[in-house]
Amino acid sequence: MALSIAARSAVAGQMRASEAASPPLVTPEACARCEAREVSVCSVLSGDDLARLSHISVVSTVGEGETFITEGDPADHFFNITAGTAKLYKLLPDGRCQVTGFARTGDFLGLAAGAVYVFSAEALEPVRFCRFARSKLRGFLRDCPEMERRLLDLARNELVLAQEQMLLLGRKRARERLASFLLSWQQRAAPGPGNRLMLPMTRTDIADYLGLTIETISRTLSAFKKTRLIAQTALSELIILNGTELAAIAAGDR
Amino acid sequence: MALSIAARSAVAGQMRASEAASPPLVTPEACARCEAREVSVCSVLSGDDLARLSHISVVSTVGEGETFITEGDPADHFFNITAGTAKLYKLLPDGRCQVTGFARTGDFLGLAAGAVYVFSAEALEPVRFCRFARSKLRGFLRDCPEMERRLLDLARNELVLAQEQMLLLGRKRARERLASFLLSWQQRAAPGPGNRLMLPMTRTDIADYLGLTIETISRTLSAFKKTRLIAQTALSELIILNGTELAAIAAGDR
DNA sequence: CGTTGTGTTGATATTAATCAACAAGTGTGG
DNA sequence: CCACACTTGTTGATTAATATCAACACAACG
Structure with missing residues (x-):
C-alpha cells in the first residue's frame, strides 16, 4: 500500500493572503520523490509511524468525470490526491452549483467534513489518490502529534483561502x-x-x-x-x- | 489572569451542514460556569495544564465600534470571546467590505491567520475576550495534544461554514x-x-x-x-x- | 429644536443573466 | 472519407436582479 499526506503551499488570489500562508507543508520535490517510489511519504513521518499509517491506506484511481466523493454520504475517509485535478462542489436542490475549490496533486480532501461530506468531488482528469479511514486515522493521530499539527496547518490554510473566496464572491x-x-x-x-x-x-x-x-x-x-x-x-x-x-x-x- | 478556550456548537444555514457539524466542543453551561468564576475554562483542560495556559493569557474588554484585530497586522495572538458580539471582515482597497463572519461568546478568533491577520475584527457591542500569544501557545500545544485536537475540530467546523457561505454568496x-x-x-x-x-x-x-x-x-x-x-x-x-x-x-x- | 445617523421606500441605472444563434471541435457510423 | 450529431465555446440581443441615486421617516442626542 502507498500513502501520502502532503500539501502544496497554498497561494491566495491576493498578495495579502499569500503573505499569511504557511510555508510549504510538503515541497513539490518531496511529492515527486514519493510518486517515483510508488510510496507517497508524509514529510513529517518516518520509520514506524509511516509503516503504521501505510497499513490503513488504500490507493485508487478514478477517470475523468467520475465522482469519488458525494455530498451527504457518510464521511468515512480522508483523501490525499497524488496525481490529477479534481473539482469540489456543493449543489442546491434545483441544480445550481458552487465549486468551492480545485484539488491538485498533494492536496488533502475531507478536512471540511463532519459525519457526512458537505461537498462532492469529481475528477477533471484521471486522478490517483490515497484514501484512509477517518476512524483509524483518529487513533493514529493520538500517537502522532506531529501529524495532527500538520493537519491543523492545512486547515488554517484552507480557512484563509475560503475567506479570500468569500470576499471574491461577495464583493x-x-x-x-x-x-x-x-x-x-x-x-x-x-x-x-x-x-x-x-x-x-x-x-x-x-x-x-x-x-x-x-x-x-x-x-x-x-x-x-x-x-x-x-x-x-x-x-x-x-x-x-x-x-x-x-x-x-x-x-x-x- | 483568566482564560477560556471554548466553542459553541456551530450551526450552518442548512440542515445538511448542521448534520455534519461536530458535537458541541464546549457546552453553554461550561461557558457560563467559566464566566461566573472569572476564570474561563477550556473544557478539555484541567489541573496543571489549565494553570500553565492561564500564565500566557490576558483578559481585555473593548467598547462598541472598536477594532481589536486589524487585517495585515502581525498575527501575534489568538482570541477567545467571553462576552459580546464582533464582526470579522475583509476590505478591498476602494472600501468594499466583506463580513466573513460574526463571533459570539465562546468563539475563537485567529485560526485563519498565518504571519499576519487576514481579517479585521470590530466589536458590535462591548466585547470581553481572552487573548494569548501564538508563540507561547505553540509550545503549550506540544505538550497538550488534547487541546490541539479541539483546535482541529474548531477549524473543521469553520471550514464547513465557510463553504456553506461560498454557496450562499456565489449562487x-x-x-x-x-x-x-x-x-x-x-x-x-x-x-x-x-x-x-x-x-x-x-x-x-x-x-x-x-x-x-x-x-x-x-x-x-x-x-x-x-x-x-x-x-x-x-x-x-x-x-x-x-x-x-x-x-x-x-x-x-x- | 435642529442635527445626525440609521432605516425605509421609490425611481433609475448597471451588471451580469438569460435567451438565442452560430462556430469549432470530437466522435460515430455509413 | 464524409455526413451527422453532439459537446463546448463564442458572440449578440434582451431581460432581470440588484445596485445606485434620491427623498424622506424616525429615533437618538446634544
Whole structure:
C-alpha cells in the first residue's frame, strides 16, 4: 500500500493572503520523490509511524468525470490526491452549483467534513489518490502529534483561502474575479513550457467557482485577450502577458 | 489572569451542514460556569495544564465600534470571546467590505491567520475576550495534544461554514441569502423572551455579510414581513413566524 | 429644536443573466 | 472519407436582479 499526506503551499488570489500562508507543508520535490517510489511519504513521518499509517491506506484511481466523493454520504475517509485535478462542489436542490475549490496533486480532501461530506468531488482528469479511514486515522493521530499539527496547518490554510473566496464572491466584479482566479491558478499549477497556463477545468467549472455564468467567463476572457492581458494558445491553455495589470484588476484597483 | 478556550456548537444555514457539524466542543453551561468564576475554562483542560495556559493569557474588554484585530497586522495572538458580539471582515482597497463572519461568546478568533491577520475584527457591542500569544501557545500545544485536537475540530467546523457561505454568496438570490442568515443566526443566538431574535449588527453589516446592499436587505425584510414570514418587534429585534417556509426559501426550494 | 445617523421606500441605472444563434471541435457510423 | 450529431465555446440581443441615486421617516442626542 502507498500513502501520502502532503500539501502544496497554498497561494491566495491576493498578495495579502499569500503573505499569511504557511510555508510549504510538503515541497513539490518531496511529492515527486514519493510518486517515483510508488510510496507517497508524509514529510513529517518516518520509520514506524509511516509503516503504521501505510497499513490503513488504500490507493485508487478514478477517470475523468467520475465522482469519488458525494455530498451527504457518510464521511468515512480522508483523501490525499497524488496525481490529477479534481473539482469540489456543493449543489442546491434545483441544480445550481458552487465549486468551492480545485484539488491538485498533494492536496488533502475531507478536512471540511463532519459525519457526512458537505461537498462532492469529481475528477477533471484521471486522478490517483490515497484514501484512509477517518476512524483509524483518529487513533493514529493520538500517537502522532506531529501529524495532527500538520493537519491543523492545512486547515488554517484552507480557512484563509475560503475567506479570500468569500470576499471574491461577495464583493468583486466579474473581471476582478476572473483576474484573481487566473493569478491564483498560475501560482498553484506547474507552469507549462513557455510560461503556458493549463486550465484542466471547463468554462462551466470556472463559472461555478466564481459565481458567474459561462457566457460572462467567455466574454471577460475575450476582453482580457483584446487588451493584451492574456493570450490564448489553445482552448484550455493561455499565457499571462501582463501579470502586474491583472493583479491590479484582481485587487480591485482598476 | 483568566482564560477560556471554548466553542459553541456551530450551526450552518442548512440542515445538511448542521448534520455534519461536530458535537458541541464546549457546552453553554461550561461557558457560563467559566464566566461566573472569572476564570474561563477550556473544557478539555484541567489541573496543571489549565494553570500553565492561564500564565500566557490576558483578559481585555473593548467598547462598541472598536477594532481589536486589524487585517495585515502581525498575527501575534489568538482570541477567545467571553462576552459580546464582533464582526470579522475583509476590505478591498476602494472600501468594499466583506463580513466573513460574526463571533459570539465562546468563539475563537485567529485560526485563519498565518504571519499576519487576514481579517479585521470590530466589536458590535462591548466585547470581553481572552487573548494569548501564538508563540507561547505553540509550545503549550506540544505538550497538550488534547487541546490541539479541539483546535482541529474548531477549524473543521469553520471550514464547513465557510463553504456553506461560498454557496450562499456565489449562487443564492437575495431572499435566499437573507432567509439563510436569519435561520442560522436564530440557531446561534440565545433566544430572547417570546422567541424574539436579537440582531446586534446593523443593516450595513448584514449587507456586507451577504454580499448585498442595505437597500436590498431592507426591501427583502419588508417583503418577509408582508408575507408574514417574520414580524418586527423593534429595529433590531424580530420574530420568525414561519421557520419552515423560511427554511424552504433558504434552501432554494421556492 | 435642529442635527445626525440609521432605516425605509421609490425611481433609475448597471451588471451580469438569460435567451438565442452560430462556430469549432470530437466522435460515430455509413 | 464524409455526413451527422453532439459537446463546448463564442458572440449578440434582451431581460432581470440588484445596485445606485434620491427623498424622506424616525429615533437618538446634544
